[in-house]
Structure formats: structure tokens, C-alpha cells
Amino acid sequence: MRTPKRRALGRLLAVLTAATLFAAGCGDNGDSADPAEEPAATAASQDAAETTEADEAPEPDSEPEPTETDAEGSGTDRIVIGAISTLDGPFAALGDFSMHGVKLALLEYGGTLEGTATRDGVTGASVAGVPIELVIEGSDATPDVAVEATRKMVEQDGANIIVGPLSGDEGLALKDYIRELPHVTLVNGTSASQDLTLRDPAANVFRFGGDGAMWTFGVGTYAYEELGHRRIATVAEDYSYPYDQVGAVLTEFCALGGSVAERIWVPLGTQDYSSFIAQIPSDVDAVFFAMGGTDAINFVKQYDEFTGQSIPLIAGPTAVDQSVLSELGSRAEGLISSGPVVDDAGLAEFDAFAEYLDSVFPGQTPNIFNVYYYVATKSALQALEEVGGDISDGSLAFQAALAQQSWVTPIGPVTLDDNRQAVVDMYLRRVESGAQRTIETLPKVNATLGFDRDEYVAQGSFSRENPSCG
Incomplete structure (x- = not known):
């Protein structure tokens, strides 16, 4: 370089x-x-x-009501991660790449692929002994469809964490929806609208990648x-x-x-x-x-x-x-x-990710979508590990740990600012x-x-x- x-x-x-x-x-x-x-x-x-350096994350706007039942150990019996991307419309191929990133992160936590199709899930993943369940929904890059798919994952499937979405306006719409549910955490995929985090940020919305600017x-x-x-x-x-x-x-x-x-x-x-x-x-x-x-x-x-x-x-x-x-x-x-993302980054983490990706999804190479969805999912899993998989306090401790994540991703180091927006190369x-x-x-x-x-x-x-x- x-x-x-x-x-x-x-x-x-x-x-x-x-x-x-x-x-x-x-x-x-x-x-x-x-x-x-x-x-x-x-x-x-x-x-x-x-x-x-990233400062401590502000607390959510209001005290959430925990939705998990108490279980021996962490106080949480399971954690549901809902992943959303554009599986239909002009960006459908990009949605496929996104799901590869989510699944790679879960495989690192003991998961096993249920199948090779995009909507096939991952079973057996866990954090600190707490099972992780993956739910996948698709959108067509329009805000209304993205909100309805997310609402289904939260209100019917019991999703505690949403990873996604892919497109800019989708992210703005999901921010407005998730803001009203402080116990649910949105970890952005690749939605790159500046105002997802720059203006009027929501305390339970996190972005571990850059925005369009x-x-x-x-x-x-x-x-x-x-x-x-x-x-x-x-x-x-x-x-x-x-x-x-x-x-x-x-x-x-x-x-x-x-x-x-x-x-x-x-x-x-x-x-x-x-x-x-x-x-x-x-x-x-x-x-x-x-x-x-x-x-x-x-x-x-x-x-x-x-x-x-x-x-x-x-x-x-x-x-x-x-x-x-x-x-x-x-x-x-x-x-x-x-x-x-560049192909000659010279980072050991990038080379390891590229090899890992190809071994699980043969022929695939790193791109914005599989990398960013992987980074988002892994950041969430690392924060869950730090709190022992316990989100029974309405995710307060988990969100605080998520705001402090700082690690070397496949495309370089990442930290978050006060708005929970990444500072990255x-x-x-x-x-x-x-x-x-x-x-x-x-x-x-x-x-x-x-x-x-x-x-x-x-x-x-x-x-x-x-x-x-x-």
C-alpha cells in the first residue's frame, strides 16, 4: 500500500x-x-x-420490559437473532451474500448449517450456554416491506436482536420502528444512510460499518x-x-x-x-x-x-x-x-476470512455485504458473551457491552462513537x-x-x- x-x-x-x-x-x-x-x-x-476513543453508550430512552423467562444460569433461556436482507428485488443477489456473513459468525459459536439455500438457518449455536436461534426474513429494498418483515420477527418469532437491513431507506424505517422497542437491539447490516446514526440516533441502534458518505x-x-x-x-x-x-x-x-x-x-x-x-x-x-x-x-x-x-x-x-x-x-x-473492502488489504484477518468464506460457501469472495453482516453478527455475539448471554434486564447490559466493542475485523479495526456509529478505515x-x-x-x-x-x-x-x- x-x-x-x-x-x-x-x-x-x-x-x-x-x-x-x-x-x-x-x-x-x-x-x-x-x-x-x-x-x-x-x-x-x-x-x-x-x-x-468511543465513549460509554448512553442508556436507552426508557426502561424496557424484559421478555425472556428466567432460566438457570444467565436468566435467559434462549436468544433469537432475526436477520433481514434484500432477498427479492434488484438487490436479491446481495441479500444472498449478506446471509452468508450472518451464518459464518454463528458457525464460530458452534452452529451447523441446516442447508445450502439462502433461507436455510443455523442450528446448535450458543453463547455462554444460552442457545441462539436464527430467523431469516427477506425484503425487496422498500421500507414498508422491511418493517413488516422485522415486525414479524420481533412480534411473532420473539427476536431479541435484528441484524440488517441492507438498503439505505430500509434502515431509516427500521430505526423508527425499533426505537419504540428499547429491549430489542438493531445491529445494522449494510444500510448506509448517514441519518441512521448521525442525526436523531436511537439508543438501541448500532452500526459497525461506514455510511454512504x-x-x-x-x-x-x-x-x-x-x-x-x-x-x-x-x-x-x-x-x-x-x-x-x-x-x-x-x-x-x-x-x-x-x-x-x-x-x-x-x-x-x-x-x-x-x-x-x-x-x-x-x-x-x-x-x-x-x-x-x-x-x-x-x-x-x-x-x-x-x-x-x-x-x-x-x-x-x-x-x-x-x-x-x-x-x-x-x-x-x-x-x-x-x-x-479491497482485495490486497494485507490483513491476516482478511485472508483468514476469505479462506473461511470459501470453505463454507465455495467460490464466494469477500465483499461489502458478506463482510459487514459478518461483522455485525459477530459484534453482537461477542457482546452477548461478555454479559454471559443474559438479556433478562431488557438488554441494558448487552447494549452497553455492544457499544464498547472494539476489535480487528476482516477489513480493519472498528470502534463506535457516542452515536454507536463505527469509526473505520x-x-x-x-x-x-x-x-x-x-x-x-x-x-x-x-x-x-x-x-x-x-x-x-x-x-x-x-x-x-x-x-x-x-
Whole structure:
């Protein structure tokens, strides 16, 4: 790996601190419950600040009513983990990968696969002698379906812990539902909406991975400083997670003097992109696209047919995640992105996870979805182990232990901030020979990208129009 370019990113931080780039169009949540804290160091601020250790988690908003019956030993007779991901719709393949991650973590705690199908469970897992039961439900990436599936797991199956969901707006909807059930704990899968944890956080919601803005950190700077781009267009799916990706890229790019000619938003699950591609100005230097799953594959194929590849592409993190690289084939070569997973991380934990994954699910390689769902599930199991598998106090001790989890995951170290949001490493990447190769490592990226928390939150959520950029 190359040494991070601290001077270039340092110049970016200085520019961003001096200028207000965000529009107020989406509104400021002035009553945010975010606690003030010093942000953890990122590649942009590493020379000027040291990483802030995660503080103790705040207690849930109200005293929950325990739902478990007393049993000899821990006071809990069983623990039900409900796992939810997109097993239908445009992200169905990604949902399969997610469940692999959940199951791998449970196998480490004595579990045995019930079968090879995605919805097949795991039996025999336990923590501190307390049996773990796995319940699996699917969604189609829409909030209503995700809430109903989760409600079924909680209210009918007795789930104590929910792992998931996958998509951005699903996470926001589940936060609102779970907030009213303080004895139930949501450990996020890959839902990457910033506001799952950044604004109005819920005390029983935890995220052990980055959000959409964190996943895209460094791309705008690289496009301006290294690729020499000055005017770009963006094409992205029309919901919260792509808003955060585009917002992070434009925050950096426009602060350095770049501009955006057009922001084009497409409905999730679009099949025909021709009318959207036609809106791309012909005189831009590059197009940043933020999509995932089959949407990313279909867009790139139609983009090439329409433009003849005359305008370079820059990718969002899931647009060229390992889960879609094989489908993109040689077309992905050279594409730049940022994200949490690279194939040349050089971490013993990554290599061990890759070997473990392939041994259980032959032919599978690490990607955002199997890694993040594994990290979420294992973090929950480790916290359960610390409290002896006892959640009979309404999960108070378990949630306190979960907030203090700090360990080296397959993609690097993770700790949580006061909002129970991960502080993690990101990687600026280039696709080479069908794999994600590191351009530079961006260490300890936090939810505010190194800025003062209060000032960053006050700028408002990223949206279709926010940040402003000429």
C-alpha cells in the first residue's frame, strides 16, 4: 500500500473548513440528539488530531420490559437473532451474500448449517450456554416491506436482536420502528444512510460499518487532484444512500474548485437508462455513478452503448463492489472508487476470512455485504458473551457491552462513537485484473469526515440538491 497523501487531503480540509458548501434545502434537524465530540482522525485531519476513543453508550430512552423467562444460569433461556436482507428485488443477489456473513459468525459459536439455500438457518449455536436461534426474513429494498418483515420477527418469532437491513431507506424505517422497542437491539447490516446514526440516533441502534458518505470519502479529491477533472455530472439512484455518496463526492470536489453540470436521479430498479443517459452533458470531464447490484450492471452496459465510453466513469462503492465485478468483466478495469473492502488489504484477518468464506460457501469472495453482516453478527455475539448471554434486564447490559466493542475485523479495526456509529478505515481503490487494488488507505474515517460534529450536522442531510455546487 502507498502512504496516504496527507498534504493533498490536508489542503482539502482547510478549504472545507473555510467554506460553507451545503445548501439548507433539506432542512436542519435542530433538535438532534447528537452529542458533541471531537471527530476521529481521518486521512484529511490525521496530522492535526488524534483519534477519539468511543465513549460509554448512553442508556436507552426508557426502561424496557424484559421478555425472556428466567432460566438457570444467565436468566435467559434462549436468544433469537432475526436477520433481514434484500432477498427479492434488484438487490436479491446481495441479500444472498449478506446471509452468508450472518451464518459464518454463528458457525464460530458452534452452529451447523441446516442447508445450502439462502433461507436455510443455523442450528446448535450458543453463547455462554444460552442457545441462539436464527430467523431469516427477506425484503425487496422498500421500507414498508422491511418493517413488516422485522415486525414479524420481533412480534411473532420473539427476536431479541435484528441484524440488517441492507438498503439505505430500509434502515431509516427500521430505526423508527425499533426505537419504540428499547429491549430489542438493531445491529445494522449494510444500510448506509448517514441519518441512521448521525442525526436523531436511537439508543438501541448500532452500526459497525461506514455510511454512504464515509464509503465515498476521498473520491472527489482524487478526481480533482489526480485525474484533473474540473466539471462532472452525477447519475445515481433516487434515495438516501446515493444522496450520501453524491454529497460526499461533491463536498470534496466543489471545495477544491470543481463544479457539477448535472445531477441525474433514477428510480431504484430502472431497466431502461437511455432517457437518463441522454441528459448527461457532452462536455463534462467525467460521470460519477452511484448504483448497486443489477442496476449498476445494466447502467454501465447501456452507458457504453449510448456514449461509446467517450466520457470516463467514476464509481460509487457498491457499483464496483466485488459482488458485481465478475458481471462487469473487463469494463470495470481502471474504474476508481472508495470503499471498505479491497482485495490486497494485507490483513491476516482478511485472508483468514476469505479462506473461511470459501470453505463454507465455495467460490464466494469477500465483499461489502458478506463482510459487514459478518461483522455485525459477530459484534453482537461477542457482546452477548461478555454479559454471559443474559438479556433478562431488557438488554441494558448487552447494549452497553455492544457499544464498547472494539476489535480487528476482516477489513480493519472498528470502534463506535457516542452515536454507536463505527469509526473505520476506508480504501481509495482502482479495479485491476478484476480485483480492487489499493491506491491509498484512509484511516479511521468517522461519520463527520473529520469535521466538527455540531457544524457538520447543522449543514443538513445530503439530498438531491444538498450540497450546493455550481
